Amino acid sequence: MKKDDKVLVVIPAYNEEKNIEKVINDVKKNIKFADILIINDKSKDNTLNIIKKCDVNYVDNVFNLKYALSIQTGIKYAKENDYDYVIQMDADGQHLAIEAEKLYQTAKKEKSDIVIGSRYLVDLGYPCPFFRRVGTKAFEILIRLFCHKKIVDPLSGFQCINKRVIDRYSKLGGYPEFPDANLVIDMLLSGYTIKEVPTKMKVRTDGESMHSGIIKPIKYMCVMFYTCIIVLIKNIGKRKEN
Amino acid sequence: MKNIYFIILSVLVILYILYSIRKNKISIKTSFSWMILCIIMLFLSIFPKSIDFVAEQLGVYYAPTLLLTGCVVLLLIKNFNSSKEIYYLQEKVNYLAEEVSLLKSKKTGKK
Known part of the structure; x- marks a missing residue:
């Protein structure tokens, strides 16, 4: 096993002054083989200063680009600097760095294009709001219906992607606003392999989630379902062309 | 000449579009469709009966x-x-x- 793979951990952060330092230290301690890149998505609080103090590579977005485009910025960075693997993590401390290595090893050993860290694959005692569980279940069914593959947690932001996917994502125009289930479906239909690995996750302690409140998650679910359907229609067209 | 007001209005709108183009507030390309619209407006206000004619041709009962x-x-x-x-x-x-x-x-x- 050659050890000279270049791995990049991309952590998009928006208003995470309470969590970011913990996360950076966690990653530094537990993923020694990888470089870290923090994407500061124009946070309104003190996040940028904390990142600067932590002595890591960071990108400071020129304006608020939202989660998806921040990730894409990180992937573009990986592409430019010729990384072999990118591990996406959230800055809120939900994803544990110790688990990231598991993702990377799986991606490497099983030659899987995308490895998703899943909360529900094995019951590891992750307490999850009812609403989110229902949504996740619905997407699972949708994916199984159209792609004949069981992805239990397609909404997880804890992923490891290889070079082939980095290439594709960095060129992807119209990068979706929420790159979750729709992207999973799109990648599966385009012939990429996706593998799931059970990971432990913590519950967010401080700061506010992207999906907080009542209206936002509902809107999110509607947008998500709509995008999934559009992705399916798009791919039907593509298949006929081939 | 009851429709004199509409003629004046159309002319004013056309002048406003031309003014906007001159001040670089709208591109010539986008102004094209608005200009066509204004010219139709002007035409209709000068010949209001023409709409009746078109409606009749298309089988529309109420012009x-x-x-x-x-x-x-x-x-x-x-x-x-x-x-x-x-x-x-x-x-x-x-x-x-x-x-x-x-x-x-x-x-x-x-x-």
Whole structure:
């Protein structure tokens, strides 16, 4: 096993002054083989200063680009600097760095294009709001219906992607606003392999989630379902062309 | 000449469009469709009976509805095109923002 793979951990952060330092230290301690890149998505609080103090590579977005485009910025960075693997993590401390290595090893050993860290694959005692569980279940069914593959947690932001996917994502125009289930479906239909690995996750302690409140998650679910359907229609067209 | 007001209005709108083009507030390309619209407006206000003729040809019973339907359809098309244009611009802005962010980080970030 050659050890000279270049791995990049991309952590998009928006208003995470309470969590970011913990996360950076966690990653530094537990993923020694990888470089870290923090994407500061124009946070309104003190996040940028904390990142600067932590002595890591960071990108400071020129304006608020939202989660998806921040990730894409990180992937573009990986592409430019010729990384072999990118591990996406959230800055809120939900994803544990110790688990990231598991993702990377799986991606490497099983030659899987995308490895998703899943909360529900094995019951590891992750307490999850009812609403989110229902949504996740619905997407699972949708994916199984159209792609004949069981992805239990397609909404997880804890992923490891290889070079082939980095290439594709960095060129992807119209990068979706929420790159979750729709992207999973799109990648599966385009012939990429996706593998799931059970990971432990913590519950967010401080700061506010992207999906907080009542209206936002509902809107999110509607947008998500709509995008999934559009992705399916798009791919039907593509298949006929081939 | 009851329709003198409408003629004046049309002429004023045409002048306003020309003024906007001169001041570089609208591109010549986008102004084209508005100009066509204004010329139709002007034509209709000079010859109001023409709408009756067209309605009869198309089998529309009540002429003014034809006018309104035409307006609504035109506006919807225009609106849809604007949506397309906005999306196109948004994509470009996103691309630029990502690139600029990366370039900036190259300057300030440690290597």
